[in-house]
Amino acid sequence: MAPAPVGRAGAGSASAPAQGRPPPRLLDQLRHVIRLRHYSLRTEEAYVQWCRRFVLFHGKRHPANMGAPEVQTFLTHLAVDGEVAAATQNQARSALLFLYKEVLGVQLPWLDEVVGAKTSRRLPVVLSVAEVRQLLQGMSGTPWLVASLLYGGGLRLLEGLRLRVKDLDFAGRAMTVREGKGGKDRVTVLPEAVLLPLQDHLARVKALHERDLAAGRGDVQLPDALDRKYPAAGRSWGWQFVFPSASLSVDPCSGVERRHHLHEATVQKAVASAARANGIAKPVSPHVLRHSFATHLLQAGHDIRTVQELLGHADVRTTMVYTHVLMRHGLGVRSPLDAVT
Template sequence: MNAPDGSQNTPSEPRLLDQLRDRIRLKHYSIRTETQYVHWARRYILFHHKRHPRDMGAAEVEAFLTHLAVEGQVAAATQNQALSALLFLYREVLGVDLPWLDDVVRAKRPQRMPVVLSRAEVQRVLERMEGVHALLARLLYGTGMRLMEVIRLRVKDVDFDRGEILIRDGKGAKDRVTMLPEAVVTDLRAHLLRRRHVFEDDLQKGKSAVYLPYALQR
């Protein structure tokens, strides 16, 4: 019997998307990459009416990617992300190297000059923000951290005494240290205190949990 992801359920073999997740985690890719790759693999299978990828190849991949560009009108970066996901699926899970995909209709990458705000403009933007979003924006601007690095920032990685932030598992699965801007210290301390109260309340209700990567989840 075929599973929703197009694979056949057998007692001895995990479903295809579970195999994909396992392979991604074996290579220590981020949870965001895992979510995106599984999403594109599922869409690819559904696009071809739940056929198993093992029974398809370059022609079907090209048809799917062309559909994204022509019918879906996705951005070039989105199409490239889907391509990377499918190449990973075939190479790492199914053990198949796809030939060069020459016939894919490529989404057009717009040629634009970057917009760089002046310090005064940045200040005006930050002044219009409130609450957690304002704190996130100021951390992004003041530390050079990436969006997901700020969102995944842990309490233990903020060193108020040294004025440092330890960024774990950043781009390229590397750790690094950046400065903690003095301008955000007061608001960050207040935010952590509020979150502590929420955590303690959740703990009493038996609802406390946090995402833990790899073997730490066990």
């Protein structure tokens, strides 16, 4: 049986079309299967884009008419001609393997012939304590509060923006990161320096939430299927985002208009602007604050295992990169020139 045209799911797709209806588009089928597995929206967008690029690269041939050789050719092209990073090539590979296995029902053999992209070994950018102070002093409002939590708790940007009110433990000086990288939860420190500003911020957020409720809104997106299990939870105060957006937006998955969390670009622009204004020559992004958190903890003498837990690293070898950053800064090492001059 010949596969459907490009853009339509083939005969091996995860679900058969209803009788009398055209089969769903291949990329729509891909989105459906991704959502069934509760992957993030970012993963969904990335996988769809890679599968679209794969089809276009091979002249719009249907993936059901292609296989491992075509996947190998595409991934090798990315590394050799596109000169993409290893992580980028791995993401494309994961997207295509997902398409074939989960949507088309095809098991591809191990792709031994793929030319791997070169893995770059770069040390992370880290700010000094003085530079972090300069940066934060150059910020204000909600972006300052977000950046303070990123540095004070070692959070990734989206981890900070996705914090819910119930995840903050003011008495225990802790905050819980839900579904961080790898789908893991962890607990990290809530800095005392932001307790009062954070409480003032939450008072304003609560007032906004109460106005939303009065207007018949106030429902927030819940993870997985909690909205079906606990229909009223999305309107409760504890589930609200700590950093809500100033405007409502339509959820691309459900089509429901809700108040999402603050967009990451707001914080990214504020951090970059503060770095330029304070003459910090290093390339500064919100993630640099997480790197600085880890490095400064090690510099202060904290155990690397503790830092590993706070960062949520599965392997301590990932955390070890910050010890190399310390060596790069010359900490604990005296130059032999200083002994002879």
